Amino acid sequence: MSAKHLQHIEPYSPQSGTMIPGGFVKFMRTCVIWQLIRFLIINIRMTKLILKSHH
Amino acid sequence: MAKIVILGAGVSGHTAATFLRDWLGKEHEVIVVTPNSKWNWIPSNIWVGVGQMKKEDVVFELAPVYEKIGIDYRQAKALSIHPEGGENEEKPYVTVEYTGQGKEGQTETITYDYLINATGPKLNFDATPGLGNGKGGLGDYTVSVCTADHAVHANEELQKVIAKMKAGEKQKLVIGTGHGMCTCQGAAFEYIFNIDHELRKAGVRDKAEMIWLTNESALGDFGMGGMHVRRGGYIASSKVFAESLFAEHEFEWILGTHVTKVEDGKIHFEALDGEMDSQEFDFAMLIPPFGGVGLKAYAKDGSDITDKVFAPNGFMKVDADYTPKPYEEWKASDWPKTLQNPDYPNMFAVGIAFAPPHIISKPMKSPNGTPINPTPPRTGMPSAMMGKAVAQSIRDMVTGRSDKPTHTASMSEMGAACVASAGAGIFSGKAVSMTVYPVVPDYEKYPGVGRDLDYTTGEIGLAGHWIKHLLHYAFLWKAQLKPFWKIIPE
Ligand SMILES: Cc1cc2nc3c(=O)[nH]c(=O)nc-3n(C[C@H](O)[C@H](O)[C@H](O)COP(=O)(O)OP(=O)(O)OC[C@H]3O[C@@H](n4cnc5c(N)ncnc54)[C@H](O)[C@@H]3O)c2cc1C
Numbered sequence: 001m002s003a004k005h006l007q008h009i010e011p012y013s014p015q016s017g018t019m020i021p022g023g024f025v026k027f028m029r030t031c032v033i034w035q036l037i038r039f040l041i042i043n044i045r046m047t048k049l050i051l052k053s054h055h
Numbered sequence: 056m057a058k059i060v061i062l063g064a065g066v067s068g069h070t071a072a073t074f075l076r077d078w079l080g081k082e083h084e085v086i087v088v089t090p091n092s093k094w095n096w097i098p099s100n101i102w103v104g105v106g107q108m109k110k111e112d113v114v115f116e117l118a119p120v121y122e123k124i125g126i127d128y129r130q131a132k133a134l135s136i137h138p139e140g141g142e143n144e145e146k147p148y149v150t151v152e153y154t155g156q157g158k159e160g161q162t163e164t165i166t167y168d169y170l171i172n173a174t175g176p177k178l179n180f181d182a183t184p185g186l187g188n189g190k191g192g193l194g195d196y197t198v199s200v201c202t203a204d205h206a207v208h209a210n211e212e213l214q215k216v217i218a219k220m221k222a223g224e225k226q227k228l229v230i231g232t233g234h235g236m237c238t239c240q241g242a243a244f245e246y247i248f249n250i251d252h253e254l255r256k257a258g259v260r261d262k263a264e265m266i267w268l269t270n271e272s273a274l275g276d277f278g279m280g281g282m283h284v285r286r287g288g289y290i291a292s293s294k295v296f297a298e299s300l301f302a303e304h305e306f307e308w309i310l311g312t313h314v315t316k317v318e319d320g321k322i323h324f325e326a327l328d329g330e331m332d333s334q335e336f337d338f339a340m341l342i343p344p345f346g347g348v349g350l351k352a353y354a355k356d357g358s359d360i361t362d363k364v365f366a367p368n369g370f371m372k373v374d375a376d377y378t379p380k381p382y383e384e385w386k387a388s389d390w391p392k393t394l395q396n397p398d399y400p401n402m403f404a405v406g407i408a409f410a411p412p413h414i415i416s417k418p419m420k421s422p423n424g425t426p427i428n429p430t431p432p433r434t435g436m437p438s439a440m441m442g443k444a445v446a447q448s449i450r451d452m453v454t455g456r457s458d459k460p461t462h463t464a465s466m467s468e469m470g471a472a473c474v475a476s477a478g479a480g481i482f483s484g485k486a487v488s489m490t491v492y493p494v495v496p497d498y499e500k501y502p503g504v505g506r507d508l509d510y511t512t513g514e515i516g517l518a519g520h521w522i523k524h525l526l527h528y529a530f531l532w533k534a535q536l537k538p539f540w541k542i543i544p545e
Contacts (some may be wrong), residue, residue: 018299046490052492
C-alpha cells in the first residue's frame with residue numbers, strides 16, 4: 001500500500017491498531033459504475049429486511 | 056363509533072395516525088395532539104447542520120395534510136392521561152395545553168376509546184450542567200442537531216469556525232454524547248463525518264482537530280452492542296470498521312465518557328476507569344440524554360398513578376418484562392411485542408415513547424458507580440413499524456375483528472435499515488448503509504453474534520448517499536400523503 005494512505009497515522013496510536021483502506025477500496029467507494037451495482041444490491045437487501053420484519 | 060387519540064406527530068405517531076385514518080370509516084374519529092405545527096424529517100437535520108440543506112427542505116406544515124385526510128389536529132401538548140376517567144367524566148381522557156391555533160396556553164380535555172402515546176423523547180439537556188440552559192433548552196456552549204432549529208444554529212456556529220480556519224486558526228471540534236446515558240450515537244456519527252466532508256471541501260481540514268467523545272465503551276457500539284458482518288471471508292465486528300473509518304478520517308476518539316459539566320470551551324467528563332478529565336473545544340455538538348416527555352397519569356379518584364403507567368425514565372410501560380435482572384439473564388423475549396399497556400389495554404406506546412425493558416449494550420459502570428453506557432436506540436424504521444403495527448391492532452379491535460392486539464412489532468423480531476450519511480454530494484457523497492436483524496441481539500437463536508448474518512450487513516459508498524437522498528424525498532412524500540404514499544415502506 002502506498003505511504004499516502006498511512007502518512008497521518010502515528011505509530012502506537014489507537015489509529016494504528018486498525019485497518020486502513022488502500023487506494024483501490026477508496027476508489028471503489030465513489031466509482032459510479034460499481035456504486036450503481038451496489039445501489040441495486042443494497043436496495044434488494046433492505047427490501048428483504050423489511051419483508052422479514054413485518055409481522 | 057370509536058375515538059382514537061394519538062399523542063405526538065413524529066415518525067411513529069404520524070404513521071399510526073395516517074394509516075388509522077385511511078383504514079377506518081368516517082364514523083370513527085382520529086385526533087392528533089402534537090405541539091409542533093410542522094413535521095420534521097429528522098434524519099436530514101444533519102445536512103441542515105452543515106449547510107447542505109435549509110430548514111424549509113426538511114419540514115412541512117401539518118395542518119393542510121391533516122385537513123386533507125380528515126384527521127382532527129390539535130396543536131397542543133399533552134399534560135396528563137386519565138385512563139380511568141375522572142370525577143365528572145366516565146370515559147378515559149387526556150388533558151392538553153394548546154401551543155398554537157390561536158389558543159396558546161388554553162387547556163382542554165379530550166376523551167378517547169384508544170390512546171397511542173408517540174411523544175418521542177424529551178431532549179434532556181439540563182441533565183448535564185452547562186449542556187442545557189437550566190430551562191429545558193440547549194445551553195450556550197455547545198450545539199445540537201436534534202431539531203431543525205437546532206441544526207440551523209449548529210450550521211451558523213460551524214460556519215464561524217470554518218471562517219476562522221480559513222483565516223489560518225487551528226480549531227478543535229468535539230462531537231459525541233453529552234451524558235453517560237445517551238442514545239442516538241448514529242446522529243453524532245453522521246454529523247462528525249459530514250463536518251469532515253465539508254472541511255475537506257473548504258480546504259481547511261488540516262486546520263481542524265476532530266475528536267469523537269462518546270459514552271460507548273467501543274467504537275461502533277451504537278447502543279445496540281455493535282454488530283457483526285461478513286467481510287472478506289471473516290465475520291468482523293462493527294468496532295473494526297468504525298475504528299478503520301475514524302482512523303482513515305483522522306478522528307481521535309475518547310470512549311466510555313460521562314460528561315459531567317460543560318463550560319465555555321471545556322467539557323468535563325468522568326471516564327469508565329473512574330478518572331476525571333476534561334477536553335477543550337472551539338466547537339462541540341453533544342447529543343443530550345433522552346427521557347420521557349413528563350406526562351402524568353391520574354386514577355379516577357384523582358390520585359397520582361404516574362409510577363404505575365410510566366417507568367422512572369418517563370417512558371410508558373408496555374408489554375415488556377420489566378423484572379430487574381442481570382445482563383447474563385436478559386432475553387430477546389423481554390422486549391415488548393404488541394406495545395399495549397399492561398394495566399389499560401386501550402393504551403399503547405410506540406417509537407421512543409415506550410419504556411424498554413433494559414438497555415441493549417452490556418451495562419458498564421465506573422468504579423465510582425456512575426453508569427456509562429448507551430441507552431437503546433429506537434430509530435426511524437422500527438419507530439414507524441411500531442406505529443403501523445399498533446394502528447393495525449387498533450383497527451382490528453375497533454372493527455370487532457378481535458378484542459386483542461392482532462399485530463406485533465418487537466425490536467427483537469424486527470430489523471432496522473439505517474443509512475448514516477458520511478458527506479453529501481451527488482458524485483462525492485458517501486454513506487454507511489447498514490441492515491441489522493434483529494435490532495435486539497438474540498444470543499439464543501444466533502449464538503456468538505446475536506444476529507442473523509444473512510440480514511446484517513454494512514458498507515460505505517456513494518450508493519448509500521444516493522439511497523439516503525432518495526429516502527429524504529420518499530419519506531417527505533409519504534408523510535405528506537402524496538399519491539401512492541402507502542406503497543412507500545416504513
Ligand atoms: C439528528 C438525528 C438524526 C437521525 N437520523 C436517523 C436516521 O438516519 N435513521 C433513522 O432511522 N433514525 C434516525 N434518527 C432517529 C429518528 O429520528 C427517531 O427514531 C424517530 O424520530 C423516533 O420517532 P418517534 O415518533 O418516537 O419520536 P419523534 O419523531 O421525536 O416524535 C415525537 C413527537 O411527539 C411530540 N411531542 C412531544 N411532547 C409531546 C406532548 N407532551 N404531547 C404531544 N406530543 C408531544 C413531538 O413534538 C414530536 O412531534 C435520528 C435522530 C436525530 C436526532
